[in-house]
Amino acid sequence: MALAAYRFDGEARVPRYYLGVDGGGTNCRVRxxxxxxxxxxxxTGGRSNLQIEAGEPAYRSILEGAEAAFAQAGLPASAMAETACVFGMAGGRLPSAREAFAERDWPFAALEVFDDIDIARAGAHGGEDGAVIIVGTGSAGMAIIDGVRHQVGGWGFHIGDQMSGAILGRELVRRAVEAEDGLVPGSGLTRAVIDRLGGSLDAVMDWSFQDRRPADYGALMPLLFDHFELDDPIASELMALEMSYIDLYVKWFQARGATRLAAVGGLGTRLYPQLIARYGEFIVPPAHEPLHGALIMARQIFGRA
Structure with a gap:
């Protein structure tokens, strides 16, 4: 919704309230x-990936979450008409998905829909220039440099997400199977993976055929980190693979003039010791969480007459 359409009583005005949404594949947070x-x-509401059922669950989650947030604030539902919003949505990589979602019937004065990485970057750098990588079940990168937006990755488990816990977990299962077959040396980590997934190659194959999602592979990351801290050779090998993927993103950002990078997501947070050791002062901690980033963006976009 364009800012020009944001008016009270025919007069353009700054909104009284801002609503931020961090719409994830598992849950939706509204502030x-x-x-x-x-x-x-x-x-907090239910799942809200725009690619799930054409965004219908996300629509319901946001409306229910907004109603609960306004009630918690002691405000009537009519106050939504004085509220400007920014939604950062999982599954929002495609412009067509964001545009269709923005055109739904919303009770708010104004809103814009972004990919979830936009609010992650805004939160990480307090709305200022900088780069961010999301490294969780999926992965992606984005930067604002001298006011110009640069985005990379985020194409999903099947064709992208190189840095993600899902891809690393899938590679871990592959190595465990190869080791159990006797094709390559195994380790305590590969044995632990086989045990976690049923105790035998037959059980692991059966597990893999059960419509496994990226999160099923990402769930193996704590196991990998536990063994990495024990100097497990396979864990160290896979960590080196992970850092080689991050190298590609760091070089991509630096070639475009980025001077600082923050990492968010469960895996990204756990990687901070390795990131700082490898890239030094180029790595900074996130200033705020993505949900606050959505509010920062809402005020930047709509907070002017």
Whole structure:
């Protein structure tokens, strides 16, 4: 929705409230804030990936979460008409998906829909220039450099997500199977994976045929880190593979003039010791979480007459 359409009583005005949404594949977080971005209410809803059922579950999750946040703040539902929103949505890589979602019937004064990495970057750098990588079940990268937006990756488990826990977990299962077959040397980690997935190659194959999702592979990351801390050779080999993928992204950002990079996501957070050791001062901690990044963006976009 364009800013020009954002009017009260025929007069363009700054919104009284801002609503930020961090729409993930597993759950949806909604936060209501005042003009100073002080939290007034917050709620958590169901899954909200735009690629699931054409965004219908996400639509319901946001509306239910918004109602709960306004109620928590002691505000009537009519206050939604004085509220500007930014949604950062999983599955929002495709412009057509974001545009279709924005055109739904919303009760808010104004809104814009972004990919989830946009709000992650805004939160990580407080709305200022900088780069971010999301390294969780999936992975992607994005930067704002001298006001120009640069995005890379985020194409999903089947054709991308090189840095992700899902891809690393799938490679871990592959190595465990090869080791159990006697094709390559095994380790405590590969044996632990076989045990986790049923105790035999037959059981692992059966597990793999059960419509496995990226999160099923990503769930093996704690096991990998536990063995990495024990100097397990396969864990070290896979960590080196992970860092080689991150190298590609770091070089891509630096070639475009980025001077700082933050990492978010469960795997990204756990990688901070390795990231700092490898890239030094180029790595910075996130200033804020992605949900606050959505509020920062809402005020940047709509917080002017």
């Amino acid at each position: 209501l804030a005042d003009e100073a971005l002080v939290t007034l209410g917050e709620a």
